[in-house]
Amino acid sequence: MDKSMLKGVAVGGFAMVVLGASGVTGYQALKKPTVADVVAVKPVTETVVTPRERCEDVQVRRQAPVQDQHRVAGTVVGGVAGGLLGGAVGRGNGNTLATVAGAVAGGYAGNQVQKNLQQKDVVVSTERRCKTVNEKSQNVIGYQVTYRLDGQEGTARTAFKPGATLPVKDGKVVTTPPEIRS
Known part of the structure; x- marks a missing residue:
């Protein structure tokens, strides 16, 4: 065998190893899940207290x-x-x-x-009486999501309400909101 032939076999063998390794890696990448199934979604809320003034007209009786x-x-x-x-x-x-x-x-x-x-002998007059009342409301600040990935359950907190699945990148669940394309 001459030198050029040896070089060709060596380069070809090396190419086969590289292609084989990339094929295994590509297969493993294809084998990895791209989405996690959402099992449960629970809104996370905070209580907001808003003070406001409530006024009403009241009939007042006083001695004349x-x-x-x-x-x-x-x-x-x-x-x-x-x-x-x-x-x-x-x-x-x-x-x-x-x-x-x-x-x-x-x-x-x-x-x-x-x-x-x-x-x-009484006199009746109308007076406006006001007082401060606190109104409470619940604001959703995120979602506690239970998901299933590779047969295992996990939890994550998201700022958006997910659908039936969450995307997976590099084996981890993506919890950032999807981009809105206009």
Whole structure:
């Protein structure tokens, strides 16, 4: 055998080894899964508290302002009525005493009647009352994904809701969102 032939056999043998190795590697690459099956997806949420002001109109009842604080009108009217009644009852010297006693009792009764009427006299007004309330809401911040790859289950957290499968690259599940092509 000459030298060129030996070189050809050597180069050919080397080429066969390289092709064989690449074929095995290519076969193993083809044999590796390209997707993982999604078994379960659970949303991961956070509670957000948002304060806001809630206002409402409320009917408020208050005692009306008193015009006659000393209840003079009730005392005078009651005294006059009591005096007239007392004078109608008594005779002679007793008439004066009955008139005075009737006036005093009538004055006191008139004062108390006016006091009760003033306490029951109310004014109704509408007031706006506000208070801060906290409203809670749930925001989805990601997904806890259970997947099956090569017969084994694993979990990953994604920022997007996956479909039935997740892509696999170099034997690992890809958890970045897929590119959106426009």
